[in-house]
Amino acid sequence: MSEQDDDRTKQNRRRARFWALVIGAVAVTFYVGIFLLISTRY
Amino acid sequence: MSTATDTHHDEHHGPAKGMRRWLFTTNHKDIGTLYLWFSLIMFFVGGAMAMVIRAELIQPGMNLVDPMFYNQMVTMHALIMIFGAVMPAFVGLANWMIPMMVGAPDMALPRMNNWSFWILPIGFTLLLMTFFVPGGAPAAGWTIYPPLSLQTGDAFPLLVFGIHVLGISSIMGAINIIVTIMNMRAPGMGLLKMPIFVWGWLITAYLLIAVMPVLAGAVTMLLTDKYFGTAFFDAAGGGDPVLFQHIFWFFGHPEVYIMILPAFGIISEIIPTFARKKLFGYSAMVYAIAAIAFLSFIVWAHHMFTVGMPVAGLLFFMFTTMLIAVPTGVKIFNWVATMWRGAMTFETPMLYALAFLFLFTIGGFSGLMLAIVPADFQYHDSYFVVAHFHYVLVPGAVFAIMAAVYYWLPKWTGYMYSEFWGKTHFWLSTISINVTFFPQHFLGLAGMPRRIPDYAVQFTDFNFISSIGAFVFGLSQLIFVYVIIHCIRGGVGRATDRVWEGSHGLEWTVPSPAPYHTFETAPEVK
Numbered sequence: 375m376s377e378q379d380d381d382r383t384k385q386n387r388r389r390a391r392f393w394a395l396v397i398g399a400v401a402v403t404f405y406v407g408i409f410l411l412i413s414t415r416y
Numbered sequence: 417m418s419t420a421t422d423t424h425h426d427e428h429h430g431p432a433k434g435m436r437r438w439l440f441t442t443n444h445k446d447i448g449t450l451y452l453w454f455s456l457i458m459f460f461v462g463g464a465m466a467m468v469i470r471a472e473l474i475q476p477g478m479n480l481v482d483p484m485f486y487n488q489m490v491t492m493h494a495l496i497m498i499f500g501a502v503m504p505a506f507v508g509l510a511n512w513m514i515p516m517m518v519g520a521p522d523m524a525l526p527r528m529n530n531w532s533f534w535i536l537p538i539g540f541t542l543l544l545m546t547f548f549v550p551g552g553a554p555a556a557g558w559t560i561y562p563p564l565s566l567q568t569g570d571a572f573p574l575l576v577f578g579i580h581v582l583g584i585s586s587i588m589g590a591i592n593i594i595v596t597i598m599n600m601r602a603p604g605m606g607l608l609k610m611p612i613f614v615w616g617w618l619i620t621a622y623l624l625i626a627v628m629p630v631l632a633g634a635v636t637m638l639l640t641d642k643y644f645g646t647a648f649f650d651a652a653g654g655g656d657p658v659l660f661q662h663i664f665w666f667f668g669h670p671e672v673y674i675m676i677l678p679a680f681g682i683i684s685e686i687i688p689t690f691a692r693k694k695l696f697g698y699s700a701m702v703y704a705i706a707a708i709a710f711l712s713f714i715v716w717a718h719h720m721f722t723v724g725m726p727v728a729g730l731l732f733f734m735f736t737t738m739l740i741a742v743p744t745g746v747k748i749f750n751w752v753a754t755m756w757r758g759a760m761t762f763e764t765p766m767l768y769a770l771a772f773l774f775l776f777t778i779g780g781f782s783g784l785m786l787a788i789v790p791a792d793f794q795y796h797d798s799y800f801v802v803a804h805f806h807y808v809l810v811p812g813a814v815f816a817i818m819a820a821v822y823y824w825l826p827k828w829t830g831y832m833y834s835e836f837w838g839k840t841h842f843w844l845s846t847i848s849i850n851v852t853f854f855p856q857h858f859l860g861l862a863g864m865p866r867r868i869p870d871y872a873v874q875f876t877d878f879n880f881i882s883s884i885g886a887f888v889f890g891l892s893q894l895i896f897v898y899v900i901i902h903c904i905r906g907g908v909g910r911a912t913d914r915v916w917e918g919s920h921g922l923e924w925t926v927p928s929p930a931p932y933h934t935f936e937t938a939p940e941v942k
């Protein structure tokens with residue numbers, strides 16, 4: 375696919391990859407965060 | 417480099433042949449198809465378990481299975497239907513339709529898309545393997561409350577890892593959907609021009625990102641409590657089992673909206689098409705979805721009114737829960753207003769959409785009853801709750817999925833399905849689902865508890881009726897499979913590109929069946 379993307383699509387996918395990483399990092403933070411949050415209770 | 421053969425890209429040939437096509441595909445339509453077939457299979461696996469449940473309950477006494485196995489059926493039925501049938505069906509529809517609806521050539525991250533799908537069968541292999549390990553499958557209910565769930569046998573780690581895998585799949589799917597919608601739209605496709613189905617999914621995807629990690633965290637803590645000596649939820653070690661319920665429902669309530677917001681989107685596509693009018697109050701519909709999503713984070717404790725909460729907590733969660741009825745009402749009224757004075761016709765997708773409107777609303781009303789704290793003290797853990805959530809999930813979420821399949825099947829296959837068999841499927845399903853679940857309201861009000869294999873004799877009649885309804889519903893779904901296969905094999909003739917007289921949107925501008933690659937050059941949206 376990506377070989378036949380036009381320039382606009384290539385650029386869009388680049389931006390999409392960046393945001394995917396950001397959102398993925400948020401998800402991981404939530405996962406770790408829930409442990410930290412609960413641990414403060416003890 | 418640039419010989420004549422080089423300009424000849426493999427990708428333009430369309431799909432690869434045989435198994436490789438499905439294993440290695442990065443095409444959103446192939447992946448959508450995989451999700452949808454997977455979901456259909458799981459619908460029958462989970463459905464078979466429901467049949468076992470209803471067979472056991474057809475008359476009082478211990479009839480068919482032993483109580484431990486009954487509990488496994490109840491637990492696995494719910495897990496499979498939620499994570500295997502309803503959610504993958506919506507993701508499949510998202511894969512097929514969102515790129516075409518926003519004028520994108522594919523999902524933004526096609527290789528991750530392949531992974532999102534293929535780890536699903538892995539997760540379900542883990543889950544289904546639990547039937548064959550010592551102690552049997554999980555049996556503590558899909559809500560896996562400790563301490564009961566910690567008594568699960570060797571199935572427990574499989575369950576936890578299974579949920580992790582399904583969670584990762586959902587999160588990757590949600591990320592892909594968000595970045596596709598945010599970055600891949602055709603020029604001119606502004607956010608407030610997107611079809612409502614796309615909006616519904618965008619907001620759903622954010623909910624998934626927010627709550628799936630919380631579920632994963634909760635089950636990890638159960639795992640460490642059971643095997644590694646922690647005491648997150650163990651009172652003897654200074655932990656708190658009620659804390660688990662809070663974390664679980666912080667995930668669980670948004671989860672129920674994850675299963676209904678895409679359905680709202682589907683209904684908002686179908687009703688305008690068959691009423692031949694524009695959707696009434698487009699932006700109000702978008703804001704209503706957003707409001708419901710926001711509120712879904714602050715209502716979770718309505719599932720635990722009976723645990724012994726401070727009155728301020730009871731009141732807070734009662735009022736926030738009731739507030740959800742406001743944006744939900746906005747949606748219902750807007751759908752009705754869309755039909756008002758429309759030139760309506762009643763093809764199968766529209767019939768399903770209308771049944772959704774009536775029957776989902778019944779589920780909404782019983783939800784409101786459950787939201788009233790003193791009333792819920794009576795209803796909680798009774799069959800009234802079972803009736804409530806089946807009304808919102810079966811004639812709600814599942815009917816919306818069926819409506820969507822009938823609506824888009826001609827676009828997917830290039831052929832029209834049989835309207836006669838579609839309508840037969842509709843009427844049998846609609847009548848039998850009410851026969852199944854309406855009497856359960858009465859059972860609950862009369863005091864029959866949920867999750868039991870036997871009951872007092874005064875509940876006999878309504879249980880008998882409910883079981884008959886369930887068997888008819890189960891059998892009727894074979895018609896659905898017939899209609900789909902018949903349609904794939906040519907149906908009742910070729911479909912036009914528009915398919916429906918009243919249809920609007922980019923997906924109807926491409927040929928039927930939709931070519932393997934669409935919108936490789938972005939369309940111009942005015």
Ligand code: HEM
Pocket residue numbers: 559672673675676718719720737738740741744779780781782783784786787788792795796797801804805808809812813
């Ligand atoms: C007006 C909207 C709604 C309200 C006010 C509402 C309210 C409630 C309340 C108070 C309960 C807890 C009852 C109890 O355990 O005593 C409940 C349970 C449930 N609701 Fe709803 N609900 C609404 C819509 C929905 C929707 C749209 C879905 C799913 C698509 C849904 C799915 C469920 C499920 C699955 C349960 C049972 C969970 C369990 O204990 O296993 N509800 N609802």
Ligand SMILES: [Cu+2]
Pocket residue numbers: 668669672715716718719
């Ligand atoms: Cu809830």
